[in-house]
Amino acid sequence: MTTFREDTIAAIATPIGEGGISVVRLSGSKAIEIADRAFRGRNSLASVATHTAHFGRFVNSHGDLVDDVVSTVFKQPHSYTGEDVVEVSCHGGMYLTKIILAELLDHGARMAEPGEFTKRAFLNGRIDLSQAEAVADLIKARTEAAQITSIQQLEGRLSSEIRILRERLINLVSLIELELDFVEEGLEFVTRSRITDEISVVEDRINSMIDSYGVGKIYREGVKVVLCGRPNVGKSSIFNMLLNSNRAIVTNIPGTTRDTIEESININGVIFTLNDTAGIRESDDTIENEGVLRTKAEIETADILLFIIDLSEGYTKTDSSIIENLAGVRERKLMIIENKCDLINGSYNEMISSGLRTREAIIVSAKTGFGLETLREKLSSLSANGSGLSDKSVIVTNIRHVNSLRDAHMNLEKAKLSLQGGCTGEFVALDLRATCNSLGEIIGEVTSDDILTNIFSKFCIGK
Ligand code: GDP
Numbered sequence: 001m002t003t004f005r006e007d008t009i010a011a012i013a014t015p016i017g018e019g020g021i022s023v024v025r026l027s028g029s030k031a032i033e034i035a036d037r038a039f040r041g042r043n044s045l046a047s048v049a050t051h052t053a054h055f056g057r058f059v060n061s062h063g064d065l066v067d068d069v070v071s072t073v074f075k076q077p078h079s080y081t082g083e084d085v086v087e088v089s090c091h092g093g094m095y096l097t098k099i100i101l102a103e104l105l106d107h108g109a110r111m112a113e114p115g116e117f118t119k120r121a122f123l124n125g126r127i128d129l130s131q132a133e134a135v136a137d138l139i140k141a142r143t144e145a146a147q148i149t150s151i152q153q154l155e156g157r158l159s160s161e162i163r164i165l166r167e168r169l170i171n172l173v174s175l176i177e178l179e180l181d182f183v184e185e186g187l188e189f190v191t192r193s194r195i196t197d198e199i200s201v202v203e204d205r206i207n208s209m210i211d212s213y214g215v216g217k218i219y220r221e222g223v224k225v226v227l228c229g230r231p232n233v234g235k236s237s238i239f240n241m242l243l244n245s246n247r248a249i250v251t252n253i254p255g256t257t258r259d260t261i262e263e264s265i266n267i268n269g270v271i272f273t274l275n276d277t278a279g280i281r282e283s284d285d286t287i288e289n290e291g292v293l294r295t296k297a298e299i300e301t302a303d304i305l306l307f308i309i310d311l312s313e314g315y316t317k318t319d320s321s322i323i324e325n326l327a328g329v330r331e332r333k334l335m336i337i338e339n340k341c342d343l344i345n346g347s348y349n350e351m352i353s354s355g356l357r358t359r360e361a362i363i364v365s366a367k368t369g370f371g372l373e374t375l376r377e378k379l380s381s382l383s384a385n386g387s388g389l390s391d392k393s394v395i396v397t398n399i400r401h402v403n404s405l406r407d408a409h410m411n412l413e414k415a416k417l418s419l420q421g422g423c424t425g426e427f428v429a430l431d432l433r434a435t436c437n438s439l440g441e442i443i444g445e446v447t448s449d450d451i452l453t454n455i456f457s458k459f460c461i462g463k
Contacts, residue, residue: 008034009116010109012097013462019092024100025462026088026109027081027117032073035086037107038100039071045086050075058090060103067096081117082124115459119452122444128159129444129455133398136459137220144269145219149395158401159443161209161394165202166439172198173432176425195419195428202435203412209396210405216397218303222264222271223383226298228326229308230318234339237366238308239263239276242375267380275302299326304333304382309361312343333382336361337375342368400455401442408438 008028014021026035032045039045041056048054053072060066070089079085090100105111113119115136122132134153141147152158175190182189227235243263261276277295299305305326309319326334342365362378364371396402415431440446 008109009112009120010034010101010104011112011117011462012101013087013117014092014097016094016097017092018094021089022092022097024088024090024097024104025112025117026086026104027079027083027112027120028109029084030108031084031086032075034104034107034109035071035088038066038103039069039088041071045071045073048073050078058088058100058103060099061106066099066103067091069100077124077126080126081120082126083120112461113456114461115456115463118459118463119456122452127154128156129447129452130158130162130398130401130442131156132444133400133455135463137397139460139463142264143219143222143266143271146271146397149216149219149397152395153397158209158394158396161205162439162442165205166436166445168198168202169432169436169439173429173436176429176432180425180429192419196416199412199416199419199432203409203416206405206409206412209394210402210409212393212395213397213402216395216402217399218270218383219395220397222273223303223379224273224275224301225304225306225379226275226277226302227306227308228277228295228299229322230310230316233308233310233313234366235308236261236276238306238337238339238364238375239274241364241366241369241372242274267376270380270383272379272383304335304379306335306337309336309338310340311338311363312340335378335382338363339366341365341370400451404438404441407441408435411435411438 006029008026008030010024010026013023013025036045038058038060039054039056040059041054043054045054051072051074053070055068055070058066058069067090072087072089074080074085074087076083076085088100088104090096115132118127118132118135121127122129127135131154134150138147138150138154141150172190172195176195179187179189227239229235239261242265262273264271264273266272275298277298307319307323307326309315323334323336338361341363362371362375364375396405411431411434415428415435418427418431437446441451444452
């Protein structure tokens with residue numbers, strides 16, 4: 001059977017565009033032979049040592065010079081993919097890079113699919129599946145927090161924790177199954193209390209990984225903050241105040257042609273996506289208008305809601321009823337922002353003592369910038385920023401991983417029930433094996449083609 005790994009793949013590994021250099025990458029058993037057909041250096045690439053770079057001329061099939069290049073050779077098995085790899089670095093022109101790729105394809109390479117280099121690294125045992133996914137996350141990381149969690153995963157922190165847990169369970173299953181072979185002799189290789197203890201140790205560790213997903217998701221995807229409130233309370237002004245405080249690192253999110261405006265800021269290494277919404281109105285006639293409907297949709301998907309009050313008007317009836325409704329929104333974190341404090345001078349204390357102000361709120365002035373730092377700090381602490389990054393705990397950032405962990409947990413629960421219900425070892429062993437399989441999915445020890453296709457199709461070509 002011919003496996004796809006027997007052919008040699010090629011792709012441009014650098015972004016398409018003009019730049020100092022571009023890199024065209026080849027991987028497979030004929031990578032060196034194919035590169036040698038176009039490369040004219042002091043020595044043929046077939047004769048050079050692994051992990052060395054060579055200056056030479058890259059020529060087309062007529063022998064005409066295309067570009068001066070540097071070819072770097074990595075011989076199997078110590079390459080990224082585990083196969084022979086050649087990286088041709090040329091001058092970074094779009095046309096030039098494409099010509100070099102086309103020449104290599106003409107010489108027998110096949111165009112790589114998205115993520116195929118990394119897929120080969122996985123299939124050749126260079127990295128496991130969670131590490132392969134970490135490569136994609138690292139490339140996409142927009143903040144320090146995302147970069148640190150991805151590199152930790154790439155280093156194998158999650159994988160080694162999963163392997164340790166699987167090993168513990170496999171040892172336990174082996175003892176239980178051994179016992180089944182000697183059932184007539186009535187031998188006990190592992191006590192029921194030892195099984196219970198082992199299960200609870202594994203369960204604790206699985207639970208803490210599942211719990212870490214909340215933080216992990218924030219590190220990977222950021223926090224969605226929605227600003228809402230009545231018209232004219234200062235939503236847009238606060239939005240701009242937050243953006244301006246971050247001007248140097250503001251990033252535009254493409255594709256946001258809608259009533260709500262979306263921008264991202266970085267606070268202490270976490271991305272906050274701010275959504276400025278249309279005002280929530282009091283009138284029955286306008287309540288159903290498009291903008292308000294969209295505001296509602298934004299509120300539904302927010303991680304943090306900033307509800308803005310205009311202090312010069314105080315808390316109106318509408319404000320109070322909106323707050324009541326928002327406070328009931330499940331799992332959303334609500335922050336009340338009292339804006340325009342510059343307009344109320346000394347009367348604020350009177351407002352507090354009059355009982356008008358009943359909630360913890362952050363007082364700001366979008367006009368003077370008062371309260372900006374407090375607001376940023378509060379956003380940062382609400383997002384659980386900082387927890388878990390510095391210590392040795394594993395942070396799960398990937399929905400696929402957390403789903404497998406949840407399956408593992410469910411199977412472990414079944415094992416516990418079988419044990420408590422006095423079932424024979426056979427049942428307990430079965431549930432523990434299922435737990436091992438769920439854990440195995442994370443690192444790719446147990447996997448299907450569908451899962452692999454799904455994971456690698458999200459990579460860019462050339463990675
Ligand atoms: P939105 O409709 O809620 O987005 O409100 P805007 O941000 O458009 O602000 C409405 C009006 O209030 C504008 O004229 C702003 O200049 C003004 N405004 C916003 N924030 C402040 C503030 O902190 N102090 C003062 N004095 N005026 C403000």
